[in-house]
Structures are given as structure tokens and as C-alpha cells.
Amino acid sequence: MVRKQTMSLIFYGLAPIFLKGVICTENVNFKFNVPLLRSAYPVWDTVPISGKSGVGDPLILTPLIESKEFEKARDLALVKNLPGLGESDDIESYSGFFTVDEEHNSNLYFWFFPSMTRNENDPVLLWLQGGPGASSLYGLFEEIGPFSVTTDMKLKLNEHSWHRNHSLIFIDNPVGTGFSFTDTDAGYCENQEKVGEHLYSALIQFYSIFEKYKSAPFYITGESYAGKFIPTLAHTIHKKNSNNPDFKINLQGVAIGNGFTDPKTMLHYSDFVYQLGLVDSHVRDSMALAEKQSVEALKNNNTVKAYNGWAETLFLFASGSHFRNLYNFLSPDSKPLEDFFAVYLQTPEVRRALHVGDLEFTSIGKVYVKMVPDFMNSVQPTVEEVINNYRVLFYSGQMDIIVAYPLSVNLFENLSHSRSDEYKNATRRPWMVEEELAGYIKQAGNFTEVLVRNAGHMVPSDQPEWAYKLISDFTLNTLE
Numbered sequence: 231m232v233r234k235q236t237m238s239l240i241f242y243g244l245a246p247i248f249l250k251g252v253i254c255t256e257n258v259n260f261k262f263n264v265p266l267l268r269s270a271y272p273v274w275d276t277v278p279i280s281g282k283s284g285v286g287d288p289l290i291l292t293p294l295i296e297s298k299e300f301e302k303a304r305d306l307a308l309v310k311n312l313p314g315l316g317e318s319d320d321i322e323s324y325s326g327f328f329t330v331d332e333e334h335n336s337n338l339y340f341w342f343f344p345s346m347t348r349n350e351n352d353p354v355l356l357w358l359q360g361g362p363g364a365s366s367l368y369g370l371f372e373e374i375g376p377f378s379v380t381t382d383m384k385l386k387l388n389e390h391s392w393h394r395n396h397s398l399i400f401i402d403n404p405v406g407t408g409f410s411f412t413d414t415d416a417g418y419c420e421n422q423e424k425v426g427e428h429l430y431s432a433l434i435q436f437y438s439i440f441e442k443y444k445s446a447p448f449y450i451t452g453e454s455y456a457g458k459f460i461p462t463l464a465h466t467i468h469k470k471n472s473n474n475p476d477f478k479i480n481l482q483g484v485a486i487g488n489g490f491t492d493p494k495t496m497l498h499y500s501d502f503v504y505q506l507g508l509v510d511s512h513v514r515d516s517m518a519l520a521e522k523q524s525v526e527a528l529k530n531n532n533t534v535k536a537y538n539g540w541a542e543t544l545f546l547f548a549s550g551s552h553f554r555n556l557y558n559f560l561s562p563d564s565k566p567l568e569d570f571f572a573v574y575l576q577t578p579e580v581r582r583a584l585h586v587g588d589l590e591f592t593s594i595g596k597v598y599v600k601m602v603p604d605f606m607n608s609v610q611p612t613v614e615e616v617i618n619n620y621r622v623l624f625y626s627g628q629m630d631i632i633v634a635y636p637l638s639v640n641l642f643e644n645l646s647h648s649r650s651d652e653y654k655n656a657t658r659r660p661w662m663v664e665e666e667l668a669g670y671i672k673q674a675g676n677f678t679e680v681l682v683r684n685a686g687h688m689v690p691s692d693q694p695e696w697a698y699k700l701i702s703d704f705t706l707n708t709l710e
Contacts, residue, residue, distance in 0.1 A: 464481060
């Protein structure tokens with residue numbers, strides 16, 4: 231039995247980071263001053279590697295791809311002898327690194343699971359975590375992947391894994407997240423465009439090795455701050471497909487969970503939490519003032535000041551309501567973390583099997599700080615372009631605070647696309663799963679939005695069966 235590690239926590243999911251003082255970048259200075267909140271994710275810096283001997287070396291696949299040794303690359307990437315799997319568990323997977331910026335030696339880590347059906351025509355889903363800077367392995371172990379880690383470091387199969395009928399790719403993104411790394415400060419991403427270019431480069435390399443999946447439908451999925459990464463990557467693929475007749479990624483759509491896609495539409499927390507009865511009118515008014523300052527800063531293109539206004543708004547809510555958890559308004563404190571996977575990933579046998587060597591497994595930190603000047607920028611125009619060309623699903627947990635459904639509706643109703651008028655006039659219908667009311671759905675053309683009942687910020691964690699049904703119906707184009 232492995233004792234659960236004690237982990238110090240900072241609020242680094244989609245929420246203010248815990249940094250003090252002034253942070254200097256090349257062009258701007260900014261500060262963070264938001265304490266007392268709790269993250270939905272663990273901080274892995276406190277979990278040391280349990281011995282560095284026998285961990286192997288990081289597997290960088292790009293040189294093999296460049297020399298067209300695709301079969302060798304695929305064979306080396308195969309995950310063998312993964313600790314914790316039962317003898318009868320037949321889980322095929324591949325992992326390694328793709329170099330996405332040679333100048334700075336920037337590398338993205340991936341872990342790929344072919345569909346359990348062994349059908350190469352099943353949809354291929356890319357999962358991206360939020361943060362910015364949260365590892366997609368959180369989504370793998372805690373939300374949609376084939377297994378989770380138990381207290382005794384065994385792997386327990388997930389009966390509602392999206393891997394049952396989809397091939398899954400998990401990428402630690404942006405560089406500096408999880409096992410992904412870069413050698414220089416300039417290698418970190420500071421805007422969405424660089425994120426999109428890096429991910430596109432990784433996907434091109436992925437399909438070079440796993441060519442038989444090229445014709446399968448491809449979808450980009452994820453949650454939270456990935457609500458900006460996902461449309462950015464979709465736009466990048468759309469643009470590259472138009473300019474590259476020799477190879478096109480078969481993008482069919484995107485699915486975004488509780489997406490922080492258009493930050494300015496989130497700046498109505500004050501009314502939302504007041505209507506929930508979580509704050510009084512005095513706290514509401516203080517929050518509204520901070521929100522107004524953030525909006526004004528955005529109008530003046532001062533995104534760092536806007537970030538501080540957003541952060542101040544959430545600080546005022548936390549101090550006025552005694553809530554430390556912004557992911558579910560039914561619980562003022564987050565549930566006990568079941569993140570044994572953070573300990574599991576630090577064992578030498580696991581590191582050797584996953585081809586990561588002794589690389590540090592990082593948690594937010596510098597990745598987040600580098601992207602703060604871009605944090606409050608919207609990708610609404612990008613979403614609108616994606617809707618005009620691909621199917622788009624936004625799903626929202628009913629009980630989320632940080633990306634509250636009523637605030638997300640502000641974005642949905644302001645989107646301008648070919649069917650936007652139809653969406654505004656569409657009837658919202660019950661969404662049923664086996665005769666149970668799972669939520670509500672509204673559709674128009676390529677655009678679908680779903681409210682999932684009894685779920686917070688991480689819908690697949692809170693309602694795994696419904697989330698599996700939702701993504702399966704979406705990729706089959708039978709969601710109604």
C-alpha cells in the first residue's frame with residue numbers, strides 16, 4: 231500500500247495563480263495577488279522521482295521521422311510492461327516526444343491509445359487540458375482515459391473511457407507542460423498562434439508514424455483554458471489544409487468542455503454568484519467594480535491589467551463567500567484529490583515504460599506566467615470561422631463557477647456565423663440518456679451546445695457515463 235503524498239496546492243487551473251510580487255517580461259510588468267483558492271489539479275513539484283536509476287532516456291522520435299524510419303519509430307514508441315496493468319488487460323499504447331521547434335529544442339510529449347475496437351476508422355480524438363499548463367495526463371487518468379491509478383499503484387480500467395470507441399491522443403501542451411520541455415526561455419509559448427503551430431507540427435509527425443489513421447475522422451477535444459487552444463488548432467489545421475494539397479488532416483469537428491474561450495463574457499461573475507446566494511450585495515458590488523475595471527482594460531488593449539481585474543474579482547468572491555473551490559458551487563471546498571497518478575508517474579518503472587527518462591514532470595508555473603499577457607484575449611472570431619467549416623460542440627457542467635454556463639451563453643448568443651440567427655431562435659430541448667434527463671441541448675447547423683446536469687468544471691469526472699454518451703453521439707453525428 232502506497233501512502234498518499236501530501237501535496238502543496240496553488241490555484242493554477244483556470245484561475246488566478248499564486249505568485250507574489252512583480253513579474254517582469256520584455257515589455258510589461260505585472261503582478262499577482264490572489265491567495266486562498268484551491269486548485270482542481272495537484273502540484274507535482276512535491277512528488278520526487280523515486281530513484282533515477284533505470285528510468286531510461288527520453289524518446290525523441292523526430293530524427294527517425296526525418297530519416298523516414300517510420301516503422302522503427304513506431305516500434306520504439308510502443309509502451310511495454312506498463313506497471314499496474316493486470317495480465318488480462320489488453321491496452322495498446324505508444325508514447326514519446328515530437329520536436330516542434332529545433333532552434334529552442336522544444337518538444338511535445340504524447341501518449342496515444344488506439345481504439346479498443348482495433349478499428350483504424352474509429353474517430354481519432356486529441357485531448358488537450360487547460361491551465362494554461364495543466365498536463366493532459368490529468369485528463370487521461372482522471373477523466374476520459376483507459377485507466378486510473380489506485381492507492382496501491384494499480385491501474386483500474388475505466389468502463390466509461392472514450393477509448394472504448396475512439397483512438398485517443400493526449401499531448402502535454404504548451405511546451406513546458408507535464409513532460410513536454412524546451413531548453414530556452416524563448417521556447418515557451420506566449421500566444422495562441424505559437425501553440426497552434428506547435429500542435430500542428432506534432433500532429434503531422436504523429437500521422438507520419440501512424441499513417442493508417444490518416445483517413446479516420448479527427449476531432450479536437452478538451453476543457454477549460456483549452457477552450458482557446460482547441461479553436462486555435464482547428465483554425466491552424468484549416469489554414470494548413472488549404473495550402474497543403476499533399477496532406478490534409480481529416481478534421482471533422484471540435485468538442486469544448488466548460489471552455490474559457492472568450493474571457494470578457496466571463497466578467498459577470500458578480501451577478502451570477504449573487505443570484506446563487508453565495509455573496510451579499512456589498513460583495514457583489516465590489517466584484518462588479520473589479521469586473522468593470524477589467525473590461526475597461528480590455529478596451530484599452532491592456533490585457534495584463536485586465537487579468538489583474540479578473541483575478542481581483544475572483545479573490546473578492548473567495549474572501550466574501552469563503553469558497554475555495556471555483557469548480558462546483560455545491561461545495562465550498564474541493565473534494566479530496568485522488569491524484570495517485572502523480573506519484574505513479576514518478577516511479578522508475580513507469581518512466582521507463584513511458585519513454586520520459588528523468589525529465590521533470592512540471593505543473594503550470596512558467597507556462598502560465600508566459601501566457602498571462604495573452605490570458606484575457608478572446609478567440610471568438612476563430613470559433614466563428616471554425617463553426618462555418620466544421621461541427622462544434624460546447625458542453626458545460628451546470629454547477630461550474632469559473633466558466634459558469636449562464637456566462638458561456640453570453641458567448642453563444644453573440645457568435646456570428648452562417649446559422650447564428652437560427653441558433654438564437656432554436657428551441658432548447660431536454661437531452662436524455664436512457665430515459666434520464668442528463669441535460670439540455672440547443673442546436674443550429676454546425677453548432678451545438680449542451681448543459682450537463684449535476685456536473686461541475688470537469689464534466690467527464692462528475693458524469694462519466696453521460697460524457698461518454700455525449701462524445702460518442704457527437705462523433706457519430708447522432709447527437710440530438
